[in-house]
Amino acid sequence: MPSPESQNPKSKIQNPVKRVFLSLGSNVGDRLTSLRRALEMLPSVGVNVARVSSFYKTEPVDFRPQPWFVNCVAEVTTELMPLQLLKALQKVERALGRRAGIPKGPRPIDIDILLYENVVVRSSVLTIPHERLGDRRFVLIPLQELAARLRHPVTQRTVLDMLHDTADSSQVVRLKTD
Secondary structure, three states: OOOHHHHOHHHHOOOOOEEEEEEEEEOOOOHHHHHHHHHHHHHHHOEEEEEEOOOEEEOOOOOOOOOOEEEEEEEEEEOOOHHHHHHHHHHHHHHOOOOOOOOOOOOOOEEEEEEEOOOOEEOOOOEEOOOOHHHOHHHHHHHHHHHOOOEOOOOOOEHHHHHHHOOOOOOEEEOOOO
16 A cells, blocks of 8 residues: 555655855843854754854944844755744744844844845745845844855845945954854
8 A cells, every 4th residue: 555655746845955044143141152052953943054154243233222232144054935934933032032022122032034045035024135134234244254245136236245335334343252
């Protein structure tokens, strides 16, 4: 008798692996530990970490009266579709203590999808590429460390071009870590 899998060919189909860039940030508690724990937890939700930028101490941008952040960018691979990926990242954020609070305010962890292959998503819950990607030095500096010539799928501008042209003058200082 054939197995249930052989009767349903769709059950064997897997999504192809996609290359994604994530931004991670923290400004509450032990910021470096929070980032490292988030990176360690990603494989448990179907996100494999390929490379991670240096860590950077960064000045708050939108909501200034708060502690400075530590940020990095991770190049990851996943079979998850964009909305599935968003839910997986939110699961990691919740596990690390992220709760609803002041928009752009203090948080123990924040994980954003910057780029997902060359996919463009515009929905009420998710925008890819990240809508403020070209306006944030705290994202562009670590991203250029990993993929300086990577092109924005809508504007076709490279990460280096966006970094050169951004009006953001906030401080982004590379940390020396072990």
